[in-house]
Amino acid sequence: MDVRVSAGMAAAFRAATRADIPGIVALNDSTLPHVNELPMETWLRFVDGEASLRVAEDGAGGIAVLTAALPPGRDYGSHNYAWFQRRMARFLYLDRIVVAERLRRQGWGRAAYLDVFASAPDPAAPVACEVNLDPPNDSSLAFHGGLGFREVGVQDVPGSGKRVAMLARRPDGVAEPSLPGPDDGATLRRATAEDAGAVARQVAALRGGLDTEPTGVDAASIAGMLATGRLLALLAERPGEGAIGIAVVAGSHEGGGFGVLAGLHVAPSLRGRGTGARLVAAARREAMARGWRSLEATVPDAARFPAAKGFLAANGFVPAGARLRVLLA
Ligand SMILES: CC(C)(COP(=O)(O)OP(=O)(O)OC[C@H]1O[C@@H](n2cnc3c(N)ncnc32)[C@H](O)[C@@H]1OP(=O)(O)O)[C@@H](O)C(=O)NCCC(=O)NCCS
Secondary structure, eight states: OEEEOSTTOEEEEEEOOGGGHHHHHHHHHTTTTTSOOOOHHHHHHIIIIISEEEEEEOSSSSEEEEEEEEOTTOOOOOHHHHHHHHHOSSOEEEEEEEEOGGGTTTTHHHHHHHHHHHTOSSTTSOEEEEEEEETBOHHHHHHHHHTTOEEEEEEEETTTTEEEEEEEEOTTSOBOOOOOOTTTOOEEEEOOGGGHHHHHHHHHHHHHHHTSOOTTOOHHHHHHHHHHTSEEEEEEEETTTEEEEEEEEEEOTTOSSEEEEEEEEEOGGGTTSSHHHHHHHHHHHHHHHTTOSEEEEEOOOTTTOTTHHHHHHHTTOEEETTEEEEEOO
């Protein structure tokens, strides 16, 4: 498939052959740790038909772009592939997309996705992939967010030390709704003014834990702030239980450009299942969509909240002056 990219160039995508493998491996391995290494045996299985392995050349005989995608039902020992397989009946798993560094931000990545959707064996299946949250791959999060992918879960990849956001997008451009996962059974969504009561209860629970006066948490003032966008609240909900957690994000009072993670709370009986990490990941995504450069948080009092600083560090926050900060772009 030919797709126009910048400067009048057209990217011509085709199925990879065995002769492409040295160039493919060189391109793949230039991008570690954003994508992982694969043994030669797996590349050979991919090119021989286990995956749809596709490339576009750069005009000088090199490989400019590679994509590898697998339908359900393949014997592929990836925890991320298995995660989608457990939850989605139909999908095309995009195992990797790599654009040569010198060609980035010129439309090749977007062109590669047009080719992935156009050459998909099941034209109605959502495309699913993961992006690293830790170590963070903010370029890829921005890239996939811009293409309409949405987070449907988060997982800590066993044995890798990596935390990844699980993303999906349907071919018609509509994002997949959050998939309830066996990890926390929760779905995440942005609160509207109609959720003011649930938000007020979550904020009161958070304030209770902080042992401060629950001032300014009445539903009416929260409804007003949610309606005007002064406050952004992400609710985690479980079927039959309603809201079980919340992330509250506000624009900085100190001028534009960054946001503040003003509150994060998960019901005590449901902690340790990944809901907090999913809320932070969703808050990061929302902050990025607003064009903020960073999301900041107050350093928690270690004596009273011994786990909080480690939790924020595990979710990408690093010390910055008197606060903790995660850079978004
Ligand atoms: C992620 C990747 C494939 C994107 O490819 P690309 O060719 O640079 O992407 P495009 O030029 O088609 O970008 C399309 C849009 O995505 C967004 N985008 C891409 N890279 C971005 C970045 N670094 N920061 C912010 N937005 C970005 C922009 O909206 C961009 O449109 P614009 O340039 O008109 O603003 C490329 O950065 C890459 O190969 N990274 C290393 C490997 C990797 O991380 N793969 C993904 C693993 S999950």
